[in-house]
Amino acid sequence: MASVLGLLEAREKKVREKIARLRAALGEAEGVLQRLVDARATVAEVLAEPPSLVREPQPGPVAGSMVPHRTDGMAASVLAPDYQRIVSVLESEAGREGLRCQQLAAALGLQVVPAKVEGLRSKAKRLVERGWARQVRPGVFTALVVPAG
Secondary structure (H helix, E strand, O other): OOOHHHHHHHHHHHHHHHHHHHHHHHHHHHHHHHHHHHHHHHHHHHHHOOHHHOOOOOOOOOOOOOOOOOOOOOOHHHOOHHHHHHHHHHHOHHHOOOEEHHHHHHHOOOOOOHHHHHHHHHHHHHHHHOOOEEEEEOOEEEEOOOOOO
16 A cells, blocks of 8 residues: 555645646746737837828839839849849840740740740730830840930
8 A cells, every 4th residue: 555655745746747837838828918018018109109200102113023114224233133134135146136935945044844934925024014125026025125316
């Protein structure tokens, strides 16, 4: 038969483990509570600011737009690297007469597979829409010809 002291020690050990679990849960709950209090204080600060400090969105290029509309004097360096490469190939000797997207893909060192070609076609059309290139006939793209003078 187990001793009374042994039974009491086992029971005490279980209660101490339960207390440790409860303390851990309490610590987590206090952390959540503190984050909520901080968030409420931050929101109250923001809402208390005078309206004149809140900036209105400025008209201009769409955020995230990788191809801005071309204006006089704008260099291709403002374009994302992929678009810069496309423009440089279209401006090269190979692109003078115009390139189909399969030819453009090969000139860029891409695999000439439908997924790559269609992605390139989408980018070339976006360059045309934004004034960086032109489509000489359906599916054939070349550099934008800017008249001298």
